[in-house]
Amino acid sequence: MNAEELIQNYQSGARDFSAILLCEANLSRADLCGANFSQAVLSITNFSGAHLCGANLSGAKLNVAKLSGADLSKANLNGAILNVANLIRTDLSEASLINASLIRSELIRADLSHAILTAANLSEADLREATLRQVDLRQANLKSANLRDAVLIASNLEGTSFHGADLTRADLRGANLVNAELRQVNLSQANLSGANLKGANLRWADLNGADLRGANLEQARLSGASLYGADLTHASLLYTNLIHADLTQANLTGADWTGADLTGAALTGAKLYDVSRFEVKADEITCDWVDVSPNGDGSKVLRFSAQEAYQFFNATSPLVEITIDRAIDADAHCALADVYREIIRQTPIINRPPSIEVSSRRTTLSFRIERDELLFPTAYVVILPFNDAVPTQQTICNLVQMLGSENFIGLSVRHSSQIEKLAKEIKQNLQEITDLKFSQKSKTKPESSQAFFASPTRTTLRNFHNRTLKIYSHPQFGRSLLNVP
Template identity: 50%
Template sequence: MKAEEVLEQYTAGSREFSALDLREINLSGANLSEASFSRADLSVANLASANLSRTNLSQTNLSAAKLNSANLSKAKLNRAILNVANLTMADLREASLVQAELIKAEMTRSDMSGADLRGANFSNADLRDAKLRYANLSQTNLSRVDLRHAILTEANLEQANLTSADLSSADLTGANLSQAELRQANLSRANLQGANLSGANLRWADLGGANLRWADLTGAKISGANLTGADLSYATLLNATLVHVDLTRANLAGVDWSGADLSGSTMTGLKLHGVSPFGIKTTGATCRWIDLSQNGDQSQIYTFATDNCQEYFNETPPIVQIVIDDRLNTDANCALAVTYQQVARQCGFLAPPPEIEVHLRRTTLTFRLERDEQLLITAYVAIFPFEDHKITQQTLMDLLHQIPTQPLSQDAGQIRQFQQLVTLLGQQVQQVNAVKLLQSIPIALKKMQFFQAPTKTILVNSNNQQLTLYHNPKFGKHPIATAQSDEVLNVLKQIQTFKPPSTEAAIEFVKGFHPSL
């Protein structure tokens, strides 16, 4: 069928042109809106500037067709073949191209905002400056695609294949790239702010200068990638793999990277304000200095004295453990949650909430902390709901009063810094209004057996040094039913006297605090 016949029939009201042989037909500038060319052969056709809005082109062969500046908004192109087609500046807004073939298609400055592109094959296509806002590209093949300066804000790229794609300076703000394949992709200077990259494969990708603020990289594989100068502030890197990554002068302020593996990485010049140095692997990593200043202006620098990154970074976070010699039941669990909520409101020192491990006759509360200096004040506050709180707190206060008087080093500066730290800890404890806190604890709690049970409080610093702050002599012991003589009871009483940690042990424990303190 010739072009004149198609236009004549369309003008007469016909819209059905399915399965026709229309190869090399010239319909440039024609109005064919809402027509059906399903399964037709339009290869090498000239449809430049044509109005094909809402047209059905499903399973149509449009190989090497000219569709530049064509209006294909809301058109159906499911399983259409558009290999090597020219779609420059084409309007494909809200079009459906599910499983369409667009290999080596020319699509610069095309607009596919809101389009359904699931499972489509764009391999080696040119999508420079294309608009793909809110487009659905899940499981789409975008390998080796040129997406420089493309706009993909809020686009869905879940499980998409972007191997070796060029996304330099592309805007992927808020995009969903979870489980996406991005090996060797070029994302230099790309905007990935708030993007979801959880589980994505970014091995050997170039992310130099990229904006990854608030991005979710949980479990992402980033080994061998270039992140020099990248902004990862407030990003989530939980359990991410960053082996042999170049992070030179990257901004990781406020990042959450617990469980991340940075073995063999280059970390010199990292901006790490407000970042916990614990819970990460840095075996074989290199770092000469890091920037801890709030504004990233290098006003607070930590310089490494050795080549070992574990001088500053550590896999083990400081923890406070309270072990209760009883099983936590439902009522006690509810009471504990309410009590800790009240305690946190009163003094603001109890955060985060504890991990709870319950056994048949024993319960362990574990507080994982971000800084060593939180250890003593957390122990002081966390024990409040329990009968053992008075003696535990008194032991802690006695140690604090003794530590500053002891000789620590020949270096006067180190002595002064150490004593300032101990003074700060003492001031934190004094700020806690014990009377007010005790008044906030529910009366019903004091009647529960769980809170009357013997306890022991253990502190572990970031250097993995342990200090038993208090161990109730009755812990693990059960009443003997048979009567005992006075002599035996006196012997048992002497044996059951708690011996507090020595001043020397406390000094060594505090000296093991993280060097940034």
């Protein structure tokens, strides 16, 4: 059967052309919608501009076929072989290409929106400016493929291999890239905002200037990756491997990198406002300065020596710890929750409830904060619910007054200036909360709750150098243990 006979048969109502052998035929612009070409051999056939919507081409051989501008929307191409095929501007929207082979095929500006390409082989394929919105490419092979300026918004790319692929300026907003293979991939200027890259392998990837706002990079492997100038605002980098990564001038505002490994990373010029620098591993880092201004405009810059950079990124989270000489019960626990909810509403000094550790005789409340400058103000506020509030607060005021007036004999001008600046900031924070009043309304509380807040307390501070300072300890603290039989 030749091309003319096939078209005549189709026009006469025939639709089954399965296993047909028709190589090098010219079927350009032919109307063959819904035809069955399953297992057909159609290599080097010209289907340019042909209408094949809904056609069955499963298992068909279409090597080096010309399908540019063809309509293959909703077509079945499962297991089809389209190696080196010309699919430029082809409409493959909603098509099924499960296990299809498209090695080195040309898909420039092709439309594959909502297509299913699970486990398809697109290695070295040319997908420049292709549209792949919400496409299913799970476990597909796109090794060394060209996807420059491609649109992959909300696509499912879980476990997909992009090793060595070019995704420059690609739009991957909201894409699922969980456990994807992205080694040595070029993602410079790509938009990955809101993408899920959990567990992805991005070793030695180029992410210069990439948009990763709100992206999930938990447990991702980014060792040796370049993120120069990348936007990681509010990204999740929990336990991410960033060994020897280049984060120079990257915007990490609001990012969470708890547990991340930053060994050997470059961080000079990074924007780190509202970023906890605690619980990260940061040995041998390179960092001359960072921007911690709220707007990332350089209005607040911290400059470091090598040792200061190490201390800054390997700090211990500052902590205010209140130990109550009594175990908390259910009534006291509820009252404590109410107490701190009211305090949080009244002051910006604290914004989260404490962690609570309970033993058979004592209760410990721990308040983790971001900066040493907030240690005294935080302690001043969080002791408010307890009867020991007045002596504890008085001790805090005395210590701050001493800090501000001490002569600091033997200290360098630089260190004296730093202490003076610290004291000034602490006083400002304390001034803001001096008028904060709090009433426990003890008459409405159960007796056990009243007893809990009246129990002896001990307040301890720990700074980011892991040094502790006992602020106040009630004279009767620990005495109750002496009466235990």
